[in-house]
Amino acid sequence: MLRVNGIDVFYGDLHALRNVSFEVHPKEIIxxxxxxxxxxxxxxxxxxxxxxxxxxxxxxNDHPIHLCSSSQIVAMGVVQVPEGRQLFPSxxxxxxxxxxARFSKAKKAKKxxxxxxxxxxxxxxxxxxxxxxxxxxxxxxxxxIGRGLMSCPTLMMLDEPSLxxxxxxxxxxxxxxxxxxEQGTTILLxxxxxxxxxxxxxxxxxxxxxxxxxxxxxxxxxxxxxxxxSYLGL
Amino acid sequence: xDLNLVLQLATSGFLLGGVYSLIALGLSLxxxxxxxxNFAHGAMLVWGMYIAFTLMNWTGIDPFxxxxxxxxxxxxxxxxxxxxxxxxIMTFHEAMQVIAMVGVMMILENMAQLIWxxxxxxxxxxxSLSTIWLGSVMIDIPRLxxxxxxxxxxxxxxxxxxYTDIGKSIRASADNRIGALIVxxxxxxxxxxxxxxxxxxxxxAGSLLVPLMPISPHxxxxxxxxxxxxxxxGGMGSLPGAMIGGLIIGVAESVGSVFIPxxxxxxxxxxxxxxxxxxxxxxxxxxxxx
Ligand SMILES: Nc1ncnc2c1ncn2[C@@H]1O[C@H](COP(=O)(O)OP(=O)(O)OP(=O)(O)O)[C@@H](O)[C@H]1O
Ligand SMILES: [Mg+2]
Numbered sequence: 001m002l003r004v005n006g007i008d009v010f011y012g013d014l015h016a017l018r019n020v021s022f023e024v025h026p027k028e029i030i031x032x033x034x035x036x037x038x039x040x041x042x043x044x045x046x047x048x049x050x051x052x053x054x055x056x057x058x059x060x061n062d063h064p065i066h067l068c069s070s071s072q073i074v075a076m077g078v079v080q081v082p083e084g085r086q087l088f089p090s091x092x093x094x095x096x097x098x099x100x101a102r103f104s105k106a107k108k109a110k111k112x113x114x115x116x117x118x119x120x121x122x123x124x125x126x127x128x129x130x131x132x133x134x135x136x137x138x139x140x141x142x143x144x145i146g147r148g149l150m151s152c153p154t155l156m157m158l159d160e161p162s163l164x165x166x167x168x169x170x171x172x173x174x175x176x177x178x179x180x181x182e183q184g185t186t187i188l189l190x191x192x193x194x195x196x197x198x199x200x201x202x203x204x205x206x207x208x209x210x211x212x213x214x215x216x217x218x219x220x221x222x223x224x225x226x227x228x229x230s231y232l233g234l
Numbered sequence: 235x236d237l238n239l240v241l242q243l244a245t246s247g248f249l250l251g252g253v254y255s256l257i258a259l260g261l262s263l264x265x266x267x268x269x270x271x272n273f274a275h276g277a278m279l280v281w282g283m284y285i286a287f288t289l290m291n292w293t294g295i296d297p298f299x300x301x302x303x304x305x306x307x308x309x310x311x312x313x314x315x316x317x318x319x320x321x322x323i324m325t326f327h328e329a330m331q332v333i334a335m336v337g338v339m340m341i342l343e344n345m346a347q348l349i350w351x352x353x354x355x356x357x358x359x360x361x362s363l364s365t366i367w368l369g370s371v372m373i374d375i376p377r378l379x380x381x382x383x384x385x386x387x388x389x390x391x392x393x394x395x396x397y398t399d400i401g402k403s404i405r406a407s408a409d410n411r412i413g414a415l416i417v418x419x420x421x422x423x424x425x426x427x428x429x430x431x432x433x434x435x436x437x438x439a440g441s442l443l444v445p446l447m448p449i450s451p452h453x454x455x456x457x458x459x460x461x462x463x464x465x466x467x468g469g470m471g472s473l474p475g476a477m478i479g480g481l482i483i484g485v486a487e488s489v490g491s492v493f494i495p496x497x498x499x500x501x502x503x504x505x506x507x508x509x510x511x512x513x514x515x516x517x518x519x520x521x522x523x524x
Contacts, residue, residue, distance in 0.1 A: 050415050074418025086413035088406040099406050099417050102399065147417065 001026045001186060002047070002078075002155055007056030007066070009039075009046050016042045017053070018210045024155065029177070029187040031197040031218065033231065034207035040190040041083050043207070044157050047188075048080045049073040060155070075103040077154035081161060083190075085144040089133025093124055096132045096143055100150030109152055117146040120176055138169045145173070149180065156180065157188040162196070174200055194231045198222050238370055243488045245371050250446075251484020252381035253439050256388050257457055258464035258476035260435030263391070266471025267408040267428045270320055271328075273335035275461060276454025277342035278433050282308055282440025283449045284350050287357055290444070296359060298379050301441035305387065305434040312433025316426040324425070347451040354450040362445060380442040387438045388477060391431060395473075404428045408471075459500060460487075463507040469520030478518065482506075 002024040009017040017039045024030050034040050045051040047058060049070040058066040065073050079100075088096050097117065101110040118125035121142040127135065132143060141161060148156055158177065162170040174196055181187050191197035198204050198218040206214040206227065214221065221227055228234040257279060264272045272278075282304040286297040295303075315338055323334045364375040395401040403424045407414040414421050440454075447453070464483050468475025483503050490502040510517060 048416065050412070069420070070415050071418040071420045074416075079418075080416055082412070082416050086410055086416055088409040088413055090409050091402070091406060095402055095406075099402065099414075099419070102403075102418065151417065 001061060002188070003057075003059040004043075004047070005057040005059070007043075007046060007053035007058065009042055009051055009053050011042075016210055017046070019056070020207070020210070020212055021056075022205050022212060022215065024186060024188055026186055027181070027184065028203065029181050029189060029201045031194075031201040031204035032188065032190045032207055033192075033194045033197065033204060033221075035231070036192075038207040039210040040207055041159055042210075044080055044082070044159050044188075044190060047073075047078065047157060074151055075105075077152065079148045079151040079153035079156055081144050081148040081156065081158045083159040083163070085140050087132045087140055087143055087147070090131060092129050092131055093135070093143055094128045096147050097124075097150050100147040101152075103151065106150060106152045110150070113150050113152060117149050120149075120179070121146055138165050141165060141169075141173065145176065153185055155186045155188065157190070159190045160192060161189075162191065162193045170196065194227070195222070240489055240492065242371050243491065244485050245368075245373060246377060247485040247488025248481055249374070249377040249381040249484070250488070251481040252384040253442055253480075254457075254460060254464055254484050255477045255480025256384040256439040256442075257436050258461040258468065258480050259388050259391060259473060260432035260439075261461050262465045262468065262471055262473055262476040263435070264429055264432035265465065266473070267404060268316075268320065268324055268425055270324060270331055271335065272429075272432065273332060273458075274315070274339040274342055275436055276456075276458030277339045277346070278308055278311070278436045279440040279443075279454040279457050280346050280449070280451060281311065281342060282437030283444055283453065284346055284440075285437070286441035286444045287350075287355060287449055290357055290359075297357075297441045297444035298383060301383060301387070301438045304441035305438040308437025308440075309430040309434040311437075313426045313430035315433070316429035317422075320429060321422060321425065343451050343454075350449075350451065352451060354448040354453075356448040357444060359445045376445040380446060383442055384439060387435065391435060392473070394431070400424065400427055404431075456500060460503050463503040465517075466507050467510050467517055469517030472517065472519035475517055475519030 004020060004022050006019045006021050007017055008019060020043060032040055042051060046053050049065065049068055053066055057064055060076060060078055063076065088099060097114060101107050101113065123139055124142055124146055135143060145161065161173050165173065177187060178200060189197050189201065198221050201218040203217050204221045205212050261272055261275050264270060285304045285307045286300045289295045289300040289303055290297060319334055319338055323331050361375045365372050366375065395405055403419050407419060407421055407424045411421065460483060464479040465476055467482065468479030483506065486506060487499045487502050491499055494501060
């Protein structure tokens with residue numbers, strides 16, 4: 001479904017990604033883990049078409065999306081829930097959700113999707129006329145995921161959705177990611193919360209200093225000595 | 235001091251202030267969304283005036299109707315300028331943006347001079363000199379119309395931004411550019427439409443000024459300076475601030491002419507601007523201490 005083929009990404013002179021390749025298959029949950037500054041967010045921004053790779057290719061259902069604009073990529077169903085949420089603080093919750101559904105397919109399904117989002121996050125429905133900037137951190141994360149769902153993604157990429165949330169809410173968010181996946185959406189999950197995310201995932205990739213260092217099933221990676229030492233402190 | 239005179243001046247200043255508000259609304263909208271200061275704003279005002287003037291000469295359509303045409307014409311011009319110039323300089327340092335925008339201003343001003351000539355025109359409308367009395371205050375009909383239509387146009391812009399899809403995208407892109415890209419907004423198109431709407435505001439205002447004053451290629455300059463003062467007074471990028479600020483400056487300039495010759499009336503708006511910068515640099519409606 002998604003095939004990333006040796007991408008290199010730079011910020012000016014800084015070589016942020018080196019020859020990164022990986023694949024995501026339909027209906028999978030894939031984790032991408034790695035320490036701070038490894039290049040995880042850079043990878044997602046490149047897949048979304050907001051950063052451009054210098055070399056390499058990205059194929060989504062065999063379309064070369066590294067040549068597409070970010071709008072075209074969203075319209076094809078590759079949708080990101082970004083790090084730091086990137087909401088529209090002076091728009092209401094409802095308006096934020098609507099901003100997710102601007103493409104023909106998503107627009108047609110808008111009413112139905114919104115019902116589903118409100119069912120997943122009843123809190124958002126209660127607060128639909130509130131400005132997004134006044135929501136709590138957890139509510140903002142719900143809104144960011146909800147806005148992503150409004151675009152009717154076939155591949156949803158989440159960048160550290162559990163960051164800064166209480167343990168109970170972390171569990172809720174992971175349960176919801178699982179539910180979204182069960183409804184047929186493929187998931188690419190970037191997480192610091194390695195234990196949770198690898199447990200949930202079918203497969204995972206480990207990114208170190210801008211390169212893929214390891215890959216395997218979630219269970220394999222969790223048992224790996226290097227990962228246990230470097231990332232789980234065991 | 236004659237209270238009646240002050241009331242008279244305040245009223246006429248308030249009415250002209252409505253047009254100031256519309257001019258400043260365009261400037262503030264462009265700045266709020268793109269963080270670019272439109273130095274061509276005065277030149278765009280002049281283009282709005284000439285479009286209305288030309289339509290009046292050719293077809294006899296009154297400027298108070300042709301403001302729609304001026305707004306439309308300036309929307310297209312603004313859209314084009316954003317696509318060709320502004321879009322390329324948006325991420326540049328402010329000092330470099332100024333150079334490009336002053337270049338646009340000079341091109342527009344000199345084109346106007348080339349097309350319509352350097353001499354001032356003072357078109358006459360049927361109602362040029364008609365007035366009504368409100369108690370002891372005399373109200374100019376052309377000013378009253380200009381005020382009402384300016385407020386109508388501004389209200390239309392607010393409705394556009396609040397309720398239409400593209401209006402919501404404009405607000406979203408102003409709020410968070412990365413967020414807008416993430417949801418797949420075509421940010422370039424949104425910016426171009428936004429610049430077009432800002433230009434349409436000032437174009438409509440130009441048309442509304444035609445019955446009130448002579449037109450020449452450089453008429454726009456003092457209005458541009460005044461609208462800078464208004465935007466700073468109201469808060470950079472704040473749209474309600476631009477509206478209220480326009481009315482305040484309109485009244486202040488007009489009433490101030492009791493104390494100083496009206497040819498120096500800009501001392502008033504700039505005095506207010508400097509006071510605001512000293513006492514409340516974010517302006518009346520500016521949110522965060524930016
Ligand atoms: N806009 C930028 N300009 C310059 N360098 C950047 C920029 N964004 C990221 N970098 C650098 O690129 C590298 C990868 O950053 P990235 O944000 O992708 O890391 P990450 O894996 O998402 O880290 P974290 O877990 O902390 O979010 C880092 O060294 C970072 O300093
Ligand atoms: Mg990151």
